[in-house]
Amino acid sequence: xxxxxxxxxxxxxxxxxxxxxxxxxxxxxxxxxxxxxxxxxxxxxxxxxxxxxxxxxxxxxxxxxxxxxxxxxxxxxxxxxxxxxxxxxxxxxxxxxxxxxxxxxxxxxxxxxxxxxxxxxxxxxxxxxxxxxxxxxxxxxxxxxxxxxxxxxxxxxxxxxxxxxxxxxxxxxxxxxxxxxxxxxxxxxxxxxxxxxxxxxxxxxxxxxxxxxxxxxxxxxxxxxxxxxxxxxxxxxxxxxxxxxxxxxxxxxxxxxxxxxxxxxxxxxxxxxxxxxxxxxxxxxxxxxxxxxxxxxxxxxxxxxxxxxxxxxxxxxxxxxxxxxxxxxxxxxxxxxxxxxxxxxxxxxxxxxxxxxxxxxxxxxxxxxxxxxxxxxxxxxxxxxxxxxxxxxxxxxxxxxxxxxxxxxxxxxxxxxxxxxxxxxxxxxxxxxxxxxxxxxxxxxxxxxxxxxxxxxxxxxxxxxxxxxxxxxxxxxxxxxxxxxxxxxxxxxxxxxxxxxxxxxxxxxxxxxxxxxxxxxxxxxxxxxxxxxxxxxxxxxxxxxxxxxxxxxxxxxxxxxxxxxxxxxxxxxxxxxxxxxxxxxxxxxxxxxxxxxxxxxxxxxxxxxxxxxxxxxxxxxxxxxxxxxxxxxxxxxxxxxxxxxxxxxxxxxxxxxxxxxxxx
Amino acid sequence: xxxxxxxxxxxxxxxxxxxxxxxxxxxxxxxxxxxxxxxxxxxxxxxxxxxxxxxxxxxxxxxxxxxxxxxxxxxxxxxxxxxxxxxxxxxxxxxxxxxxxxxxxxxxxxxxxxxxxxxxxxxxxxxxxxxxxxxxxxxxxxxxxxxxxxxxxxxxxxxxxxxxxxxxxxxxxxxxxxxxxxxxxxxxxxxxxxxxxxxxxxxxxxxxxxxxxxxxxxxxxxxxxxxxxxxxxxxxxxxxxxxxxxxxxxxxxxxxxxxxxxx
Numbered sequence: 001x002x003x004x005x006x007x008x009x010x011x012x013x014x015x016x017x018x019x020x021x022x023x024x025x026x027x028x029x030x031x032x033x034x035x036x037x038x039x040x041x042x043x044x045x046x047x048x049x050x051x052x053x054x055x056x057x058x059x060x061x062x063x064x065x066x067x068x069x070x071x072x073x074x075x076x077x078x079x080x081x082x083x084x085x086x087x088x089x090x091x092x093x094x095x096x097x098x099x100x101x102x103x104x105x106x107x108x109x110x111x112x113x114x115x116x117x118x119x120x121x122x123x124x125x126x127x128x129x130x131x132x133x134x135x136x137x138x139x140x141x142x143x144x145x146x147x148x149x150x151x152x153x154x155x156x157x158x159x160x161x162x163x164x165x166x167x168x169x170x171x172x173x174x175x176x177x178x179x180x181x182x183x184x185x186x187x188x189x190x191x192x193x194x195x196x197x198x199x200x201x202x203x204x205x206x207x208x209x210x211x212x213x214x215x216x217x218x219x220x221x222x223x224x225x226x227x228x229x230x231x232x233x234x235x236x237x238x239x240x241x242x243x244x245x246x247x248x249x250x251x252x253x254x255x256x257x258x259x260x261x262x263x264x265x266x267x268x269x270x271x272x273x274x275x276x277x278x279x280x281x282x283x284x285x286x287x288x289x290x291x292x293x294x295x296x297x298x299x300x301x302x303x304x305x306x307x308x309x310x311x312x313x314x315x316x317x318x319x320x321x322x323x324x325x326x327x328x329x330x331x332x333x334x335x336x337x338x339x340x341x342x343x344x345x346x347x348x349x350x351x352x353x354x355x356x357x358x359x360x361x362x363x364x365x366x367x368x369x370x371x372x373x374x375x376x377x378x379x380x381x382x383x384x385x386x387x388x389x390x391x392x393x394x395x396x397x398x399x400x401x402x403x404x405x406x407x408x409x410x411x412x413x414x415x416x417x418x419x420x421x422x423x424x425x426x427x428x429x430x431x432x433x434x435x436x437x438x439x440x441x442x443x444x445x446x447x448x449x450x451x452x453x454x455x456x457x458x459x460x461x462x463x464x465x466x467x468x469x470x471x472x473x474x475x476x477x478x479x480x481x482x483x484x485x486x487x488x489x490x491x492x493x494x495x496x497x498x499x500x501x502x503x504x505x506x507x508x509x510x511x512x513x514x515x516x517x518x519x520x521x522x523x524x525x526x527x528x529x530x531x532x533x534x535x536x537x538x539x540x541x542x543x544x545x546x547x548x549x550x551x552x553x554x555x556x557x558x559x560x561x562x563x564x565x566x567x568x569x570x571x572x573x574x575x576x577x578x579x580x581x582x583x584x585x586x587x588x589x590x591x592x593x594x595x596x597x598x599x600x601x602x603x604x605x606x607x608x609x610x611x612x613x614x615x616x617x618x619x620x621x622x623x624x625x626x627x628x629x630x631x632x633x634x635x636x637x638x639x640x641x642x643x644x645x646x647x648x649x650x651x652x653x654x655x656x657x658x659x660x661x662x663x664x
Numbered sequence: 665x666x667x668x669x670x671x672x673x674x675x676x677x678x679x680x681x682x683x684x685x686x687x688x689x690x691x692x693x694x695x696x697x698x699x700x701x702x703x704x705x706x707x708x709x710x711x712x713x714x715x716x717x718x719x720x721x722x723x724x725x726x727x728x729x730x731x732x733x734x735x736x737x738x739x740x741x742x743x744x745x746x747x748x749x750x751x752x753x754x755x756x757x758x759x760x761x762x763x764x765x766x767x768x769x770x771x772x773x774x775x776x777x778x779x780x781x782x783x784x785x786x787x788x789x790x791x792x793x794x795x796x797x798x799x800x801x802x803x804x805x806x807x808x809x810x811x812x813x814x815x816x817x818x819x820x821x822x823x824x825x826x827x828x829x830x831x832x833x834x835x836x837x838x839x840x841x842x843x844x845x846x847x848x849x850x851x852x853x854x855x856x857x858x859x860x861x862x863x864x865x866x867x868x869x870x871x872x873x874x875x876x877x878x879x880x881x882x883x884x885x886x887x888x889x890x891x892x893x894x895x896x897x898x899x900x901x902x903x904x905x906x907x908x909x910x911x912x913x914x915x916x917x918x919x920x921x922x923x924x925x926x927x
Contacts, residue, residue, distance in 0.1 A: 342832040345851050400829070467851035467879055 002127050005036040005061040006119065007052055009043035009068035011098055016041075018102040018111040024067060027116045031123045035059050044074050049081045056085035063091045063126040067119045069098040088131030090578065090649055095122035117662055124661035128654045132578035137628045139225040140325040141569050144169065146217055146508065147330035149177020150551060151543025151558045153199050155328050158562030160208035164569045167322065168203065169212045169231055171504065174279035176200055177332055181262065181356065183363040183370075185551055186415045187446035193278065193365075200280040212320070213281055216504070220327070220511040221601070223629045224538030225574045227324045235315040237286035237294065238272075243310035245282030249302035250274060258290045260367075263360045266375060267367035272302045276365060284310075326538050326565040327512065329522055330558070331505045333544040335497035336391050340400035344387065344495055349468040350375040352493045355386075355409065358416055372424060374492045377471065381491030384420060385475050386413050386431040387463045391498035393434060402498045402519060407548035409496035410437045414450045416494065421454040430457045430488060432477055440550070459486070466493050499548055513599060514539045522546050532561040540564050579649035580630035581637060583623040587644035590621030594636035594645050602629035603636065665791065667782070668730035668737045669697035672744035673705045679741070679893035685912035686740050686784055688921045692800060693792050697738065700729045706747040709860070717764050723751035724765045728775040736780040738787050740912065742892035745783045746817040746825070752777050753824045783818065785835050785891060785911070786827055794842040802920040804844030811848040811885030812836030813876065813908070815895040816856040830854060836889065839911060843918035850883035852876045857898040873902035881905050889914055 008025040010016035021039040029037040036059045040048050043066060055061060064087065066078050071094040079089035097115040105111040143159050145152045148170030156166045168175060179185075180200075182192035203209050212231050219230035253270035260269040262276050271290040274282060284302075292299040293313055303311040335354055338346035346352045351374045353361070364370035374381045388409055394401025410433070417429045436458065438444040450456045461478040468474075475488040501520045509516045514534040515523040522541050525533040532541050542561040543554040568574075583594070585608065595603045604626065607619050623645070625636075636645045637652065646652055675683035690697045704722035711719045726748060730737035739745040755762045756777030766774040782790065788797060812833075819830040828835045833854060837847035855876055858869025877899055880888055888904070889911040890896050899908045916922040 340829070340832055342851075348849065348851060400831075465851065465855065467875075469879065469882060 002033045002063040002129075003035045003059060003061050004031075004033045004063040004065060004123060004126055005052070005055045005059060006031075006034055006038070006065045006067065006123065007043050007048075007055075008037070008039035008097075008115075008119070009048070009066065010039065010041045011043075011069060011102075012041065015068070015098050015102040015115075018105050018108055019097060019115045020108055020112040023112050024097070024115045024119055028065070028067075028119045028123060031120055033063070033127045034065075034123060036061065043068050044077055049077070052078070052081050053085040056082075056087060062087065063093075063129060065093050065095060065119065065122045065126055067095040067097045067115060067122070070094075070096050070100070088133075090132040091126065091129050093122040093126045093129070095119045120664070121658040121661040124657040125654045128651065128657055129649070132648055134578040135576040135627055136573040137223075137225055137576060139569060139571055139574055140227070140323045141165070142167070142322070142324050143326045143328060143565050143569060144217075144227070144229055144322070144324040145328045145330055145542070147177070147332055147502075147543070147545070148172075148175030148203075148211065148213070149330060149332045149543065150179040150196060150199075151332065151545075151554045152177070152328070152330035153196075153203055154555050154558035155330060155540075155542045155562045155565070156209050157199065157202055157206065158559050159565050159569075160206050162562075162566040162570075163208070164566065165208050165210075167210045167212060167231075167324075169215050169217055171214070171216050172275065173214045173236065173273075173283075173285040174275045174281070175203060175211060175213060176276075176278075176280065178356075179551060180276065180278070181264075181359060181363075183359050183366075184415060184419065186411045187440070187442045189415070189419075197278040200278065204280045211281060214285060215320075217508065217511065218319070222323075223600075225325045225568070226628070227327055227538065229322055229324055229327070231320040231322065233318040233320060235288075235317050236283070237288070237291070237311065237313055237315045238284045239310045239312050239315075240281060240283050242308045243283035243306075244308050245274060245279075245284070246307070247274060247284075248305045248307070249284050249311070252301050252305045254299065254301060255290050255292055258287060263367045264354075264357050266357060266360060286311075286313075326540060326568050328540045328542050328561050328565060329505075329508065329512070329514065329534070329545050330542040330561075331502045331508060331545040333499040333548065334502055336402065336500050338390070338495060338497060341390055341495070343465050344390065344463065344493065345466040345468055345473070346495065349466075349473060349493075351381075351468075351473055351491065352466060352495065354495050354497045355412055355416065356497075358494045359412075362416075362419065372420065372427075379491070380424070380427075382426060383428045383488065383490045384430070384492045384494065385463065385473075385477075385488055385490040386417060386429070386494045386496065388413055388431065388433045388496045389462070389498075390495040392496075394498075402500060404498075404519060404548070405437065406496075406498045407437070408499070408550045411440070411443055411446070411550065413494075413496050414438075414447045414456075417456040418446075418450040418454045421450075421456055428457070430459060430490075432459050432461055432463050434460075434462065440552070461486075463493075466490075499544065501545055505545055512536060512539050532557055532564055538568065576628055577632055578627075579632040579647065580627045581625045581632065581634070581645055581647050582627075583625060583640075584644045584646065585622045587642050588622045589642055589644075590623065591641060593639045593641060594623055597635045597639045599633065599635065600629050600631050602626045602631075665694060666696045666698055666735060667787070667791075668726075668733055668735040669699045670703055670706075670726050670737060670739045670744060670748065671699060672739070672741045674741055674743075674893040678897065679910070682740055682891075682893060682910040682912055685910065685916040685922070689912060689915045689919055692919045692921055693788075693797065695787065695792065698733070698735070700726050700737075703729075706744045708743060708747070710747045710750045714758070714761075717761070717768065720747075720751045720754070721765060721768055723748045724755065724769065724775060727752055727755070727777075727779045727781070728769070728771060731775060731779045736782050736787075736791075738782050738784055740784045740891065742783075742815060742817040742890075743894060745781070749781045750821075750824050752779060752781055783827060783891070785818075785839060788839060788842075788915075789835055794838055797839075797842045797915075797919075798844075801843055801918045803918050805840075805914065805918055806844045808845040809848050809884055809886045810840050810845045810914070811850055811880035811883065811888045811906075812840060812853055813857075813880070813888045813890040813895060813899070814854045815890065815892050816854065816859070818891060819854060836891075836911065839915075840889070843915060845914075848880065848883050848885040850879050850885065852879040857892075857895045858902075859894060859898070862898055862901070869898055870902040873898045873904070877902075877904040877906065877908075
C-alpha cells in the first residue's frame with residue numbers, strides 16, 4: 001500500500017476564490033492510501049516545496065498528489081521536489097484544479113465538488129504508480145541545417161562558432177536564397193549583396209561547415225540526438241572539387257536560351273551556368289533539361305573549353321548518409337503564383353511584374369544592369385503603380401490567396417517607391433494599400449519619409465482592374481478616403497505578391513514528423529515561449545519557414561535556433577521520457593496493428609523463442625518498442641487488440657482507476 | 665435528359681434568336697428543354713433588400729415548378745439566371761424568407777430550395793460535357809478568334825453563383841475551344857457593359873461598352889460571344905467594331921442547325 005500525501009494549493013485566490021481548499025484537503029484525507037493532507041497558499045513557492053519535503057520525511061510518504069494548476073505548468077517543479085525529498089519523481093501526480101476547475105466554474109459549491117473528484121482520481125492513480133527511471137541516449141555532435149538562405153547561413157555560422165560541425169543542405173546550386181536576389185534592404189538601404197556575400201564566404205571558408213548544394217534531404221530516421229539522414233546530391237555534371245568557377249564554359253556554351261531563374265526568367269542563361277557572380281560554391285552546374293550533350297549526345301563544348309577538366313557528363317546522383325544530433329529547418333518562402341489574379345493582368349502584360357521581379361530590375365547585376373526599364377519595350381516607365389496585399393489578407397477569396405498578412409510587403413514597397421523617386425524624380429509613383437503596417441525599429445520613420453520627403457502617392461484603396469491597352473496599363477482603382485474612382489494610365493504595375501512557405505516544406509515536415517499549420521508554415525512548440533523549437537524534439541525552426549519574416553527578424557531567429565542547437569549538442573547524454581509504451585510479450589500475437597498506428601516508427605517486430613507448457617519451444621513474432629523513439633502518445637495501447645501494449649506511467653489499469661474514482 | 669426551362673421575357677421579344685438556338689442545340693445534344701408553364705418575368709434584377717418578398721415570388725414559382733417535376737432548372741439569360749439563383753440561395757439560407765414566400769404561395773408542399781439551377785453554359789459543361797459537344801460538332805469554327813464576354817451578372821456574386829472563378833473565368837473559353845474556335849483572352853471580359861445605366865445615362869454606358877469592345881478588338885478578336893441580352897444590346901447599340909453574337913447562335917452554327925432555325 002502506498003503512503004500518499006495530498007497538497008492542495010490555493011494559488012492565491014486563483015483556486016481558493018472558487019474552491020474551498022480546506023474542504024478539499026479534508027475530503028481527500030479519507031481516501032485509500034492517503035496518510036497526510038494539507039493546503040497552502042502557494043505550493044510552488046520555496047515554502048510550499050519545503051512543506052512537501054518535510055511531510056515526506058515525517059510521514060514516510062511514497063506518493064504525492066498536488067492539487068494545483070495544469071501539469072504543463074508545474075509538474076516538473078514538483079517532480080524535482082519529490083526527487084530532492086528522496087522519492088521517485090514519477091510518484092507525483094497533479095490534479096488540475098485551476099485551469100480545468102476553479103477558472104471555469106463560478107460558484108464555490110460546484111468548484112469544490114469537482115476539485116474533490118479530480119483529487120480522488122489522482123489519488124487512485126498514484127496508488128498504482130510505480131517508480132520509473134528515464135533512459136539515456138548519446139548525442140551526435142553535428143547539426144544539419146536544411147536551407148541555405150540567410151536563415152540557414154546565420155544558424156550554421158552561429159553553431160560552427162560554438163565549435164560544432166554543421167552541414168547545410170541547399171537544393172539550389174548555390175547558397176544565398178532570396179536575399180541574394182534583393183537589391184537594397186530596408187530600413188537602412190544597405191545593399192543586400194554587400195551584407196550577404198561576406199557571410200556566404202564565411203560559410204565557405206569555415207572548416208566546421210560543409211555545404212551540400214544542389215542537394216535535398218530524402219529520408220530522416222531516428223530521434224533527438226540521433227538522427228540518421230539521407231541526403232541526395234543531384235548530379236551537376238561538374239566535379240565540384242576541380243571546377244575553379246572561371247566561367248569559360250558558360251561563355252562558350254552554345255545553348256543560351258534558358259530562362260534565368262535567378263532573374264526570374266526576365267533574361268536567359270546558358271545550359272551550363274553559375275547562378276550569379278558571388279555564388280557559393282562557385283562552381284558550374286549543367287542543366288540537364290537544356291544541355292544538348294546530355295539530351296542527345298551532340299555538343300561537348302564545355303568539356304573542351306574546361307582547362308581544369310571538371311566536366312563529367314556521366315556523373316550520377318549521389319546519396320550520402322550522415323548522423324546528426326539536431327536538425328534546423330530553414331526552408332524559407334516563395335511569392336505565390338499570380339495566375340489566379342488575372343484582374344491585374346499579370347499573364348497578359350510583361351509590364352505587370354511582381355515585387356521580386358522589380359528587385360531584379362533595379363539590381364545592378366539584374367537583366368537591365370540596374371536601370372529601371374520596363375520589360376516590354378525597355379523604356380523608362382514614367383508612371384508606376386504599386387499594388388499591395390495581392391493575395392495577402394484574402395478572406396473572401398481564400399481559395400486563391402492567403403488569409404494572413406505577408407508582413408514584409410509594406411516595407412519593401414515603401415523601399416521600392418522611395419528608391420524610384422530618388423533615382424528618377426520624373427516618375428510618378430502610386431502605392432495602393434489596405435493598411436500600411438510598419439511595426440519595427442525605424443520602420444514607420446522610413447515609410448513616412450517615402451510619403452513626406454519623396455512624394456510617393458499613398459492611396460488607401462485597392463486596384464480593381466488592370467487593362468493593358470496599347471503601351472499603357474489602364475489601372476482602375478478606388479480611393480477610399482476621397483470616396484472616388486481613380487483611373488491611372490500606368491507604364492508599369494508592380495504587385496506585392498503574398499509569400500508562402502517553400503513547396504519542399506510539406507514533404508520535409510512529414511519526414512521529420514514536425515507539425516505544420518494550415519498554411520504549411522512550421523508550427524513552433526510554443527508560440528511565445530518556445531518560438532524556434534518544433535514540437536518534435538531535436539527539430540528547430542529558422543526564418544520564414546515558420547511564418548513571414550523580414551531579414552532582421554530572420555537573423556535574430558536564426559541565432560536563437562542556433563543557441564538552442566548548441567544547448568542540445570553541448571550535452572553528452574540526453575535523458576529520455578520513461579513514460580513510453582511497452583509490450584507484454586506473453587500476450588502479444590504479433591498482429592502489426594500497433595506498428596501501423598505508431599506515428600514515430602518506434603515499433604518493430606522480432607521472432608522470439610518461447611518455452612511452451614508442454615516443454616517444447618515455439619517461435620513467435622512479438623512487438624518491440626524502441627524506448628528512445630517512442631514519444632508516449634499511447635496510440636498503440638488503444639489499438640492493441642490483445643491488450644499486450646501498455647504505457648508506463650499511464651497504464652490502462654491506472655486510467656481505469658481514475659475513471660472509477662470519478663464515477664464513484 | 666429532360667430539364668425545366670425558364671426562357672424569360674427578353675428571349676421572347678428582343679433576344680428571340682438566343683432562345684431559338686438554345687432549344688435547337690439542346691435537341692441535338694439530347695436534352696429536352698421543357699418550358700415551365702405560366703412562367704412570369706424574373707423581375708429583371710435581384711432585389712438586394714433582404715425583406716423584399718413580392719418581387720422574388722416569380723422566381724420561387726419557377727423553382728418550385730421545376731422541383732415538382734424533379735428536374736433541374738435551366739436558364740439562358742444572364743439576368744434571369746442571376747435572379748433565380750440568388751433567390752434560390754436566399755430560400756436555402758434565410759429561414760424567415762423561406763417561410764414568408766411559402767405563406768404567400770401556399771403550395772401543397774413547402775419549397776425550401778431543392779432545385780438545382782443551371783445556366784445553359786453550365787448545362788453544356790456539367791450535364792452534357794464539352795467533350796460530347798466536340799464530338800457533335802459538324803461545322804468546326806476553326807481559325808475564328810472569339811472573345812468571350814462574361815459581363816457581370818453571370819459570375820457574381822461568386823459565393824452564390826458558384827459557376828466559375830469570377831476573375832479568371834474559363835467556361836466560355838472552354839466552350840469556344842469545344843466548337844473548334846480560338847478564344848481570345850482580354851482584360852475586360854468580366855467588366856460591366858453599363859447594364860441598365862444605359863436608360864439613365866447613355867453616355868456612361870457607352871463609355872463602359874466601348875471599353876469592353878475596344879479591348880477585345882485590340883486583343884485580336886474577330887467576334888464576341890455573350891449569354892446576356894442586355895450586354896449584347898449595349899455593346900451593339902454603342903457601336904462595337906466587331907460583331908457580338910449569342911453563344912447559342914455560334915453553337916447552332918457549329919452543330920450545323922443554324923439554317924433550320926427560324927430565328
